[in-house]
Amino acid sequence: MPYVPAVMEMENAIIRMMEDLERALQKPPSERRWGMVIDLTKCVACDACTVSCKAEKKTPPNVNYTVVIKEEVGTYPNVREVFLPRPCMQCEEPPCVDVCPVAATWQNEEGIVVIDYDVCIGCRYCITACPYGARTFDFGEFYGDGTPMIEPYETAPTFEYGEERVRSPEARHESPIGNVRKCNFCIERLHEGLLPACINDCIGRARYFGDLNDPDSLVSEMLRERYSFRLKEELGTKPKVFYLS
Amino acid sequence: MSIKDTATDALQETKITRRTFIKTTAVLGGSMVAASAVDGAFQRMAGHEQVFSGVQAAGGYPLNTAETTIYSVCLQCHTACTIKGKILDGVLVKIDGNPYSPMNMLPQISYDTPLDKAARIDAKLCPKGQAGVESLYDPYRITKVLKRAGKRGENKWEVIPFDQAINEIVNGGTFADGSSTPGLKEIWAVQDPDLMKALKEDAMAVASGDMTLDEFKTKHADHLDMLIDPDHPDLGPKNNQFVFQAGRIEHGRKEFAKRWLKDAFGSINWYEHTTICEQSHHIAFQQMTNAYKGNGKWGGGKTHLKPDFANAEMVIFFGTGAFEANFGPTPMSELVTWSLTYRNMKMAVVDPRLSKTAAKAKWWLPVKPGADAALALALGRWIVENERYDAKYLANANKAAAAEDDETSWTNATWLVKIEDGKPTRLLRPNEVGLGDVDGFVVSQGGKLVVVDPNDEENPVEGDLFADGTVNGIQYKSAFQLYKEETMAHSLEEWSDICGIPVRKIEEVAREFTSHGKRVGVDLYRGPVQHTNGYYTGLAIIMLNVLVGNAGWTGGMGPGGSHWHEDGSKSGQPFNIVKGMHPGKLGSFGVPLTREKWHYEKSTLFKRDGYPAKRLWFPYTGNVYQEIIPSAADGYPYPIKALWLHKGTPGYAAPAGNPTLAAIADPNVIPLVIADDIVIGETSMYADYLFPDTAIWERWGTPHTTPAVQSKTSKFRQPMIDPLVEKVTVFGEEQPVSMEAVMLAIAEKMGLPGYGVNGFGDGMDFKTRQDYFLRMAANLAWGDKEDGSDAVPEADDEEFRILREARAHLPKAIFDEERWKKIIGDESLWRRTVYLLNRGGRFEDFSKVYKGEKLAHPYKGLFNIFVDNVASGYHSMTGDHFYGLPFFEPIKDAGGSVLAEESDQYPFRLFSFKHIYGGQSRTVGNYWAQLNVAKENYVLINQADADRLGLQEDQLVKIVSPTNPDGVWKLPNHGVMPIVGKLKPIQGIRPGTVAASWSFGHWAYGASDFIINGEVVKGDPRRATGVCPNAAMYEDPVLNNVSLTDPIGGSASFFDTPVNVVPV
Amino acid sequence: MNKNKGWTIAYWAIAIVMLGVGAIGLYWRLVYGHLLANYGELIVWGLWVAMYIFFVGLSAGAFMVSSLFYAFGLERFRPVARLGLLVSLIAMPLGLVSIWFDLGHMWRFFELYTRPSFTSLMSVEVWLYTAFLIVLVWMIWLEYHDEEKKSKMLKVLSAIGLVLVVLYEGAGGALYGVAAARPAWHGGLFPLLFILSAFTAGVAGVIVAYVFFSKDHPDEEDYRRVVSELGKLLLALVAIESLFLFSEYSVALYSSVPSEIAPLIAILTGPYWYVFWIGQIGLGIVLPLIVLLWKRARQSPVWVGIAGVGVVIATFAMRLNIVIPPLALPELNGLIEAVPGSTRMSMQYMPSSMEWFLAIGIVGFGMALFALGYALFPTTPPAEKEA
C-alpha cells in the first residue's frame, strides 16, 4: 500500500460546516439548534476570534463579544498555560432574559439570545444576571477618540441582526450606543449561509459551529466522539457552547 | 435623515478631513451631539413599534459577494499571508483569509472555484492581519510630504508640495534653522555605464593586486574625482555615498528599489533589515546547504527549511514556535494543532519562556539564553553515542549515492578534513593526498581514500562515517568524526550545566526525536541565532535534522512549495523585468558601507590597516542592518552623504540603538536624510524630508511564500482602496505618493536611465508603479514553463465584470482597465493576468503537495557538516580563521574577547519575544488587536526572582545594563526616555532571565505630540504604553556605537545582555 | 423652614450652588451620554444606582413613618405624619431621576410602561413605584384639600401605600437577591434587609427633617417628646439592623466560598474600607448607639438629629456597598486579564466628576423641592394649627 499522508484525507472543516449550515437553513427555524464547539486542545490563544468579532461588528472600546481567558497554572518548571475562549453561551435557560424589564432581549426560535437595540433601555440589569460575563454595555466610545480623527472603519455600517446600523460619534445617543451588546452567533451571517466570523478566522481551527439538532453536522459528530463539558453546568443555564478537552 | 444617509455623509466628511492631512479637531463635538440626542429620542419614540424578530431584513448582509471583494496580501508581519478584503462604499471594512490559498485554508479550495462562490468562504487569518484595517486607517497616517521645520527629531514639520521636495532633494535644500543639505545630483558622480564598468574592473584588479594603484590612477586620471577615495578605488564611486536602508521591504518593491539605486543611480549601498531579524539562521542554513560549484567555489544554498508540520510525528522548536511569530501563525497554527490533536504529534519547545507553543508541547525546555548550541550538541551526543542517527543516509557522499537510497539530499559526513595543529582546517582535496589533479573531495572507504565528486549523478560514492588517519603527513578526520568529537567535548552532565536543561529531559527528547524515522523535524528561528554565536548555534541545531536525514521526506524538512517567478527570469516568460529590460543600466560596484560579502583581506584597506580592521567585515552575510548608520558615523570605510530610510526604524528596532539615533540626528554625519513612512516613525522622525507611503493595502507587491507552506504559491498584492495619500504627477501620470512615486520622480528629475518613455525598452514605458507590477503579475500568470503550458486560465467576461465592479470605487490613477491592458499588451496574457488578479495570486492544488513518502517540493542537495566555505575565511579583527563545524562559543565582542555574563551587578539575562498581536514596530495603532488584547507589555520575571528581590506585580522597574547603566533611551532633540516598564512576575519564564515582548514602548508612531505647520497634533497615550528594552542591549565594547554582532551570520545580538531591574 | 432668616439664605445658596454643579453634570450627561461615566463593564452600576435605591428606600421609610399615624393611628407620631409624606414625596422622584440618568437610553423609559416584562423585578418595581406615587399624591391631595371623609380614606390609602412600599422594597432587595450570577447578592435575606433599612432610613430622614429643617415647633415639649420617640424607634431599628449585618457578614465570611468572601473582604479592607467602617459602622451604628443610649443626648433633639444624619449617611453607604463591591468580582477567573484593553473591565470604581456633579445636583434638587414643598404643604399637623 503506498503511503498516503494523513493530511491528504483531511476534510475542509469550513466547507463542511457551510454545508451543514445550508442543510440547517432548509429546516424551519424552530427545528434548528445552533451550537458552538470549542476544542481547547487546538486553541492557541491567538485571539483571532476576538479580533474577528470586533472587526465584523465594529465593536467599540470595551465591548468584546468573545474573549480568550489565559491562565498560568503550576510553578516553574512545571508550568502550563490553559486557554478558554468565551463567547456568549447562548444558554438554553438564559438568566439574562428574564431580568430584562422591557423584554428587549429574548431567545429566538433558533435558540439564539438576541437583543433589540431599539427597545433596550440600557439598564444593564442583564449584565449583572449573566454568569459568564458575556454582556457588555456600549458606552459610546470610539477608538479614534482623542486622536486626530475617527476613521471610516469605525463609522462604517454594520449589519448586526440584519439591520444596517451606523455608530457615529456625532450621535452618541443612537443605538447601539447606550445598549447592552453581546455575541449573537452572527445570526445575520447564518441567515446568509455564512458561518460566524470567529469560526472562519480561528487560526488554530479550534472553533466549530453548526446545528446541534442535526446528527450529521460536524458539531454533533464531534460531541459524540469527544468528551465535552460546558461552563458552570451546575447553574442549569444549559449553554450551547461546548468545550472539548 | 435616515441612518443610511447619515452614514454616507459621515464617510464623505472623513474623506474630506483626510485630504487635509490630519486635522486636530476636538473629537467630542459639544452641542451638536446634544441636539441630535434629543432628535434621536423622538425619532425612536415614533418608530419603536416596528417589530423586531431576529433577522428578517432582506439582503441584510451585503458583504461576501465577489463584487465587494478584492484579494491581496497582508504584511502586518512578514509572513505576508494572502488576504481577502471586503470593501463597502470604498472603505476596507473587513479582512479575512483567501480561501484559494494554502496559507489560509486547509485544504484550500480549488483554483478554478468561481469567484462568487469563493467570496462566500472566509478563510482564517491571524488577529494582526485582521487588524490591518486599523493600520490602514490610522489617524496618525501622513498623507502629504513633510519637511523638517526644526532640528532633526524635534518633530516640527511643514507640509510642502511634492515637486518642491523632489527638487530640493535633487538640487539641495535649506531648512528653517538655516542649515542646508547637498542634493543627490552632487552624489551622482559616475553616470556612464561604460565608465562604471571600466572603473569596476580596474578597481577590482587593484584590490586583487593585478594592477597597481599608480596604473589605475594614470588610466583613470580624468575620473578620480568621481571616486570616494582614489587611493582605494575598490571603495567605488561617489554614487555609493547615497545609501538606501530599508526595514522590512518585500519582494517586488525590493527589486524595484534595487533597480533604481544599484542599476540606475549606481550605488552599491542597498540594504534591508535581515541581520536584526534572523540572518544567522539564514546563513547557517545557507552555508550548510551550500552547493559545491567546482574549483573551490560554493554557491546557492537554501536559507530556510521547515518541518512538514502536517505529517511530522515529532517536532522540536528552538527559540521559535508555531502560534505567535515565526513564518507564521496563520499558515502554521492549524497544521500544528491538527497534528497535535488528531495525529498525536509530539512537540518539544526550547525557549526560556513558556511560549504559547510550549504551553501545548510535551516538553518545555527553558534553555539558558545563548546556550542552545550546548543543548543541541548534547542531543547530538546522545544520538551519536546511542547510534540513533541514520548511518545509511550519512554514508552517502554524493548525489548518485543518495539517489540509490531514494534520498534527495546527501551530506559531507564522510568527507575528510585536514587537521593542522590539532585543529580541523579545510576539506582535504584529492591533489593533496596524491589522488590526482581532479576537482572534488576525499572520502575514506575502509581506510582507503577515494575521490568524491559531490554532484556526480552517475557514480555513487559512500564513505566511512568515522575516519581518522594520516596520509602524506597530513592528518585527517571525517567530518562526522569531527562532529562526534564536538559533541563529546563535554559530558551530558556538563552540557546540561551549560544549557540548564536536566539530562533526563535531554535524553527523553533525543530518544523521542529518533523514534519516528524521518517524520521528525527541528525548527529554529530567532531565539537561538540572534546571538554573537548565532551562526555556530544554527549549525548545531540544523545538524539534528541532518542526523536523521529527514530532508525531502513527508513529515521531514523541506523548503516549502516555493513560487512561480514574477521577475521574468525564466526563459519564455513575457517580461524579464529584473535581469533585463533596463536600457542604459548604469550598474554599481565597490565595498559596501557595511563591508559585507567582502573578505577584508581582499580589499585595499587590508593592505593599509592590516589586523585588526577598524570595524568588522562580513564575508559570509549581507544586509548587516545595524552596521549601516554606525559605519557612516565612523566614516568607515567611507563617509556617506545621503541616506534614504524606507520602512525601517533602526534606532528603535535594532538592539543598542542610542548611538544610531545620535548619528542620524547629526547632519555632519549624514548631510541628507530622506525617509518614507506611513506615519511619523521612531526613526523616520529624524528625516529632513518625510514622504508618505502607500500602505500595504494600497500598493502592489509580490511577496514570497514561507517554507511552512508546502504548495507552490505566488501571492500578489494589489491596491484594495484608493490610497489615502495625496496624488502627484510624475512623468505626466497621476499617482499616489509612495516609495515608487518618489523614485520615479527623482529618476525623472535627474534623468536616471531606464525610466519614463521606453523605460523598459522599446514601446514599454516605465512611468508608474503599475507599469512595473502588472508586468510581474503577467509573468506569474504565464508561469515558469517556457511554452506557457502552466499558465493560469483566461478570465471570461463574467470575471471581467467582477474585476470592474469590485474596483468601481477606485479612481483612474489606481484602476484603469484600458491602461492595464495596454501595459500587458497581449489579449490572452491580459485575460490570464486578470484571472490571477481576481484570486490574489496563484496557488498549486493541494493534491500536488505530497508524493507518498516524499515531499513534492523537496530540498535536493548537499548538507555540509563541515562548512569549508566558512572555514576558509578570517575574522577581520582578530585575524583568526573561522571554524568549520558547529560548536558552542561563548559571547564575544567584535575584538573576539569573551564578555562577562551575569554578575551581582547585572544578575539577569535579557531577552525579548513577539506576541501574536504585535507586528514588529507597526501595530501599535491596532486598537482591536495589540491595544485591546494586550494594551501594554511587561517586564517579565520569574516569581521566585521577584520574591527574592521583594519586587511586586505592576511595580515600575528600569532595565539597566553594562552599556546602558542609566537605563535610558537617548532621543536627540526629543529628550530622554527611561527604559521603564511594569513588572510582572510569572512562573513561565526561566529564573535568572528578564523578558519584555516586542512592539511596545513607542515614542513616535502617534505616541507623542508633533507639530505640523505650527499646529500641535496630540499623540495618543494608548500608543505610548509598555517598554521596548532594545536600548539596554549590549553596545559592542570595542566598536562602541553598535550592538554586538555575529561576525559570520551578521545577526545583531538581542539575547546576550546581562541586565538588572531596578525599582523606580 | 427654620426660623433664622440667615439660615434660609444659606440653605438656598447651598441648594442653588448644588443645582449649578448639577447643571454641569446634566450637560455632560446629555451631551456625552455615558462616555464620561466611571461605571464600567464589570461594575456596571455605580453611584447613581446606589442613590436610586437609597432615595426610593428613604421614600418608603418616610412613608412608613407617616403610616404610623395614618394607618396605625398612633397619635404620638402625628406631628411628623405630614413630614413623612413630604419626605416620601420628594425622595421618590430623586430616586427615579437618579436611575433615569443611569439608563443607556433615558428617553426610552416609557418602554417600561408600554412593554413591561413582569418576569423582571425591575419592571415590577417600576409599576409599584408608579402605583405608590399615585397613592402618595392622592394622600397629599386629600390631606390638604379634602376636609371631609379624609381620615378614613387616608387610612385606607396609607395601608395600601404601606403594602406597596414594603413590596417594592422587598422586590428591590430581591432584584439583587435573584442574581445567581453574583454570589454576594444571591440569597434570601436581601428583601428583608431592604425593608428594614428603608424604615431605618425613613425614621432617620424624618428626624433630620424634623429637627433641622422644620420651622418653629410651637409646642417645644411635644417636639422633644416626638423626637425622643423617634429616637427610640431609631435605636431599635439600628439594633436590629446591626444584627442583620452581623449575621450576613459572619455567615458569608465563614462560608469560605471565595466568590462570596471576596466582595466582603473588599468591603472590609479594600480601598473604600471607610465606606463600611466609617460610614456603615461608625455613623450608622456606633454614633446612633452612643447618642441614643446616652440618656442626656437622647433627650436633646439636636443630638438625636445628629444621630439621624449619621444613619441617613450610613444607609447611603450601605447602598453603595450593596451595589458596587459584589459587582467587582469577574464572573469567570481571568476575565479581566483576558482583554486588558478593556479599561472599563475594572475592579476599581470611583465615580467620575460627571457622576458626582449630577449626584450633587440631584441632592440640590431635593433641597429645593423640600423647601418648596415645605412652603406649599405646611407640615404642622392641622389639628394643632387649629388649636
Ligand SMILES: Nc1nc2c(c(=O)[nH]1)N[C@H]1C(S)=C(S)[C@@H](COP(=O)(O)OP(=O)(O)OC[C@H]3O[C@@H](n4cnc5c(=O)[nH]c(N)nc54)[C@H](O)[C@@H]3O)O[C@H]1N2
Ligand atoms: N506575531 C508576529 N509574528 C511575526 C512577526 C511579528 O512581528 N509578529 N514578524 C515575523 C518576523 S520578521 C520574524 S523574524 C519572525 C520571528 O519569529 P520567531 O523567531 O519565532 O520570534 P521571536 O519572538 O522574535 O523569537 C524569539 C523567541 O526565542 C525565544 N528566545 C529568546 N532568547 C532565546 C535563546 O537564547 N534561546 C532560545 N532557544 N530561545 C530564545 C523568545 O522567548 C522567543 O520565543 O516572526 C515573523 N512573524
Ligand SMILES: Nc1nc2c(c(=O)[nH]1)N[C@H]1C(S)=C(S)[C@@H](COP(=O)(O)OP(=O)(O)OC[C@H]3O[C@@H](n4cnc5c(=O)[nH]c(N)nc54)[C@H](O)[C@@H]3O)O[C@H]1N2
Ligand atoms: N525587542 C525586539 N526588537 C526587535 C524584534 C523583537 O522580537 N524584539 N524583532 C526584530 C525583527 S525580527 C525585525 S524583522 C525587526 C523589524 O524592524 P523594522 O524593519 O525596523 O520594523 P517594521 O515594523 O517592519 O517597520 C519599521 C517602520 O517602518 C515604518 N512603516 C510601517 N509600515 C510602513 C509602510 O507601509 N511603508 C513605509 N514606507 N514605512 C512603513 C514605520 O515607521 C515602522 O516603525 O525588528 C527587530 N527588533
Ligand code: SF4
Ligand atoms: S451567556 Fe449570558 S448573555 Fe449569553 S445567554 Fe447565557 S446568560 Fe445570556
Ligand code: SF4
Ligand atoms: S440593558 Fe437592555 S437588554 Fe439588558 S436588561 Fe436592560 S433593557 Fe433589557
Ligand code: SF4
Ligand atoms: S459568533 Fe459572531 S458574534 Fe459571536 S463571538 Fe463569534 S463573531 Fe462574535
Ligand code: SF4
Ligand atoms: S481564534 Fe481559535 S485558536 Fe485563536 S484564540 Fe480563538 S479559539 Fe483559540
Ligand code: SF4
Ligand atoms: S501572520 Fe502576519 S502576514 Fe499573516 S495575517 Fe498575520 S500578520 Fe498578516
Ligand SMILES: [Mo]
Ligand atoms: Mo524579522
